[in-house]
Amino acid sequence: MAETIILEVTRYSPERDQKPALERFEVPLRPEWVILDALNYIKDKVDGSLTFRWSCRMGVCGSCGMMVNGEPKLTCATFLHKYEGSAVRVEPLRYFPVVRDLVTELSDFMRKLKRAKPWLIRRTEKPLAEGEYLQTPEQLDAYKQFSMCINCTLCYAACPVYGLDAEFIGPAALALAQRYNLDSRDQGAEERMLALAHPDGVWGCTFVGECTSVCPKHVDPAGAIQQYKLKAAMHWFKSLLKPGG
Amino acid sequence: MENHPANPLPHYTEYHPRWYRQRVSTYWWLGRWPYLRFILRELSSLAVAYFVALTLAQIYALSQSPQMYAELQEWLRQPAAVALNVVVFLFAVFHTVTWFAAAPKAMAVRMRGKRVPEWAVAAPNYAAWLVASAAVTWFLLRG
Numbered sequence: 475m476a477e478t479i480i481l482e483v484t485r486y487s488p489e490r491d492q493k494p495a496l497e498r499f500e501v502p503l504r505p506e507w508v509i510l511d512a513l514n515y516i517k518d519k520v521d522g523s524l525t526f527r528w529s530c531r532m533g534v535c536g537s538c539g540m541m542v543n544g545e546p547k548l549t550c551a552t553f554l555h556k557y558e559g560s561a562v563r564v565e566p567l568r569y570f571p572v573v574r575d576l577v578t579e580l581s582d583f584m585r586k587l588k589r590a591k592p593w594l595i596r597r598t599e600k601p602l603a604e605g606e607y608l609q610t611p612e613q614l615d616a617y618k619q620f621s622m623c624i625n626c627t628l629c630y631a632a633c634p635v636y637g638l639d640a641e642f643i644g645p646a647a648l649a650l651a652q653r654y655n656l657d658s659r660d661q662g663a664e665e666r667m668l669a670l671a672h673p674d675g676v677w678g679c680t681f682v683g684e685c686t687s688v689c690p691k692h693v694d695p696a697g698a699i700q701q702y703k704l705k706a707a708m709h710w711f712k713s714l715l716k717p718g719g
Numbered sequence: 720m721e722n723h724p725a726n727p728l729p730h731y732t733e734y735h736p737r738w739y740r741q742r743v744s745t746y747w748w749l750g751r752w753p754y755l756r757f758i759l760r761e762l763s764s765l766a767v768a769y770f771v772a773l774t775l776a777q778i779y780a781l782s783q784s785p786q787m788y789a790e791l792q793e794w795l796r797q798p799a800a801v802a803l804n805v806v807v808f809l810f811a812v813f814h815t816v817t818w819f820a821a822a823p824k825a826m827a828v829r830m831r832g833k834r835v836p837e838w839a840v841a842a843p844n845y846a847a848w849l850v851a852s853a854a855v856t857w858f859l860l861r862g
Binding site: 486488489491493494544545568569571572573579610611612615616634637638680681682683684687694696697700701703704 | 747754829832
């Protein structure tokens with residue numbers, strides 16, 4: 475194994491630069507290091523001004539998503555030695571505005587996430603004395619996969635529709651909406667339908683499928699969206715057969 | 720909002736930081752195979768439309784006169800037409816395979832509380848394809 479590896483890292487200072495540029499850093503190539511370790515090495519030893527987000531270092535918080543050689547990756551879960559033999563390019567997540575270096579601006583995602591209403595909606599609440607809302611393992615299994623989303627937004631960086639259509643709600647928000655639609659405790663499917671069965675919602679998706687390929691938690695947003703398309707089409711068809719019903 | 724490259728000293732914006740927004744290239748789909756495959760999959764719809772139009776043209780010619788049908792068949796035997804049909808056929812096969820691969824994603828079939836595996840949802844499509852192809856082959860070769 476070589477002793478060092480070159481990292482080409484996006485640098486962008488909003489106060490000085492017209493546009494981002496790549497800066498090369500030589501870092502130790504250690505078998506146990508992930509890309510995030512290399513970035514922290516640069517920040518600690520080479521250039522303290524390098525700016526990036528990270529927190530848990532264990533693929534749970536979803537903070538450290540970046541483009542690694544053009545692919546959206548969690549940098550805490552991407553080993554450096556995988557790229558041995560060539561330079562590794564580390565860039566901010568595609569399609570999001572860049573605030574500084576590798577830090578993207580996520581308020582667009584947060585706004586869209588809210589539109590999908592990813593929380594339990596109840597028309598009626600039963601009294602506390604009646605206890606919890608129980609679920610069978612089968613009922614849990616119906617939505618569990620979609621509940622694994624950590625909001626890392628890698629799926630947005632993989633989705634050309636999101637890049638080309640600023641109004642598209644996007645994969646993670648749609649998958650999370652479906653997560654609650656499929657929850658036996660939820661009664662908000664009708665409420666969510668306004669945002670979901672919409673040209674900016676599931677009908678905006680052209681099923682490229684890369685959101686599913688890059689998801690580090692195997693959520694399958696593309697599957698969630700296609701399944702919702704079927705549901706929305708059936709709902710529309712039923713409304714034709716039974717207007718007002 | 721304007722940048723000031725002539726002034727190297729940091730200065731502050733009135734309202735929010737100057738975010739850099741990169742425009743999406745027109746050729747975004749050329750960079751990676753999954754994106755190119757997606758575009759080819761979308762384009763392959765044209766292959767299906769072509770075969771539908773060709774079949775309708777054949778039926779129309781047949782309804783007009785045996786001579787018109789023979790002329791159309793003669794035109795289809797030209798090397799250029801054969802080459803075109805081979806390419807279009809490959810695209811139609813690609814369309815079919817990708818469509819069948821997409822079907823299980825859209826249909827989350829559940830039996831006895833568990834999701835039916837994707838291959839089991841795709842298999843009936845392939846079986847129907849096989850049966851239809853066998854029927855057409857029998858019809859053409861029955862002498």
